[in-house]
Amino acid sequence: MKKKIExxxxxxxxxxxxxLTAAIYCGRARLNTLVIEKxxxxxxxxxxxxxxxxxxxxxxxxxxxxxxxxxxxxxxFGVKFKLTDVRGVKLEGDTKVVETFRTxxxxxxxxxxxxxxxxxxxxxGEADFLYDKGISFCATCDAAANTDKTVMVIGSGDAAxxxxxxxxxxxxxxxxxxxxxxxxxxxxEIAKGEALANPKMEFIWNxxxxxxxxxxxxxxxxxxxxTKTEEIIDVPVDTCFxxxxxxPNTEIFEGMIDMTRxxxxxxxxRMETNIxxxxxxxxxxxxxxxxxxxxxxxxxxxxxxAEKYIAESEVFENQIMDKSMPGISYIWNAVIxxxxxxxxxxxEFEKKHQGKVKVNRIDVYKSNGLAVRLGVSEVPxxxxxxxxxxxxxxxxxxxxxxxxxxxGI
Numbered sequence: 248m249k250k251k252i253e254x255x256x257x258x259x260x261x262x263x264x265x266x267l268t269a270a271i272y273c274g275r276a277r278l279n280t281l282v283i284e285k286x287x288x289x290x291x292x293x294x295x296x297x298x299x300x301x302x303x304x305x306x307x308x309x310x311x312x313x314x315x316x317x318x319x320x321x322x323x324f325g326v327k328f329k330l331t332d333v334r335g336v337k338l339e340g341d342t343k344v345v346e347t348f349r350t351x352x353x354x355x356x357x358x359x360x361x362x363x364x365x366x367x368x369x370x371x372g373e374a375d376f377l378y379d380k381g382i383s384f385c386a387t388c389d390a391a392a393n394t395d396k397t398v399m400v401i402g403s404g405d406a407a408x409x410x411x412x413x414x415x416x417x418x419x420x421x422x423x424x425x426x427x428x429x430x431x432x433x434x435x436e437i438a439k440g441e442a443l444a445n446p447k448m449e450f451i452w453n454x455x456x457x458x459x460x461x462x463x464x465x466x467x468x469x470x471x472x473x474t475k476t477e478e479i480i481d482v483p484v485d486t487c488f489x490x491x492x493x494x495p496n497t498e499i500f501e502g503m504i505d506m507t508r509x510x511x512x513x514x515x516x517r518m519e520t521n522i523x524x525x526x527x528x529x530x531x532x533x534x535x536x537x538x539x540x541x542x543x544x545x546x547x548x549x550x551x552x553a554e555k556y557i558a559e560s561e562v563f564e565n566q567i568m569d570k571s572m573p574g575i576s577y578i579w580n581a582v583i584x585x586x587x588x589x590x591x592x593x594x595e596f597e598k599k600h601q602g603k604v605k606v607n608r609i610d611v612y613k614s615n616g617l618a619v620r621l622g623v624s625e626v627p628x629x630x631x632x633x634x635x636x637x638x639x640x641x642x643x644x645x646x647x648x649x650x651x652x653x654x655g656i
Contacts, residue, residue: 263290381466
């Protein structure tokens with residue numbers, strides 16, 4: 248089957264908080280922007296029942312409600328959305344390609360905001376009961392279906408305990424399997440205190456899932472293994488909710504993008520990856536804190552950086568590397584006196600060769616993107632370009648005569 252080809256300025260892989268924020272910035276900059284999301288627009292935040300620490304919402308907000316606002320705002324700026332899975336990418340070169348089953352999307356910049364997926368325990372029987380057969384990763388989605396039932400929560404981090412407390416509004420019993428000693432949890436102290444005081448919550452300490460048991464239709468019990476005594480405890484439950492972390496969705500980028508051993512993408516503070524024109528934002532990126540608010544910050548930077556990259560690409564291709572006329576590009580820094588002192592030299596050179604040589608002035612104070620493309624790391628520097636090729640550079644003894652010699656005129 249021959250695939251369709253569609254062209255965009257920016258393709259954003261992932262429609263969570265980071266991807267949607269990047270989309271807002273790109274759309275507002277009037278870039279033709281596409282967001283590809285394989286599941287639910289809003290990402291994992293949509294599964295959170297209550298978000299109380301996102302600025303501007305003193306009464307809190309549901310994750311779904313907050314992400315719906317993000318989505319609406321992105322659409323306001325003309326951002327397009329496709330609900331499909333990304334099968335592959337080609338990221339090198341000026342034109343990037345994001346491949347789906349039916350369509351190849353060509354673009355000038357890619358923002359990877361693909362987030363992560365729930366981490367599994369690997370215990371026997373687990374794969375047989377995922378999602379609609381008894382193992383859930385979303386209390387908000389499945390709490391009502393467990394009204395007056397017995398459920399289990401695996402994990403003791405913030406998500407596990409907070410979602411466990413939410414489940415007590417519906418379930419008659421919430422049994423929490425904790426791998427640590429009695430009283431020790433990975434969540435914050437406030438959540439821990441509230442959970443221990445909740446009469447509907449029970450804790451089984453020093454345990455990990457040993458086996459998930461049930462029939463062809465549904466999960467019936469979870470066998471827990473005591474990590475100290477190795478005793479196996481069979482706990483009958485109607486549903487098991489697992490909150491033991493997430494794995495970054497970066498498999499398709501392996502071998503292309505620099506990552507940590509755990510698969511998180513490495514970026515600089517501008518959200519730039521090791522490949523020009525490819526950015527990353529949100530939970531898929533190696534970072535200290537993974538929250539909606541930090542994802543928004545990442546997305547804003549990535550969207551702005553992508554816009555800046557595209558604008559610089561146009562300047563580089565159409566002005567600096569213009570084949571119609573020889574050129575001199577002056578790479579300087581406005582805060583460095585020596586750089587400022589040489590400006591009259593280039594003004595004199597430009598006046599002397601007006602109409603025959605194009606002179607570009609590139610200030611690296613705000614962005615060094617064009618300097619990097621020209622292979623310049625030291626300023627001030629003059630770069631001579633002829634027939635769309637760099638023919639020489641000059642960092643010392645810059646004067647009109649030296650510039651003429653550099654360019655061969």
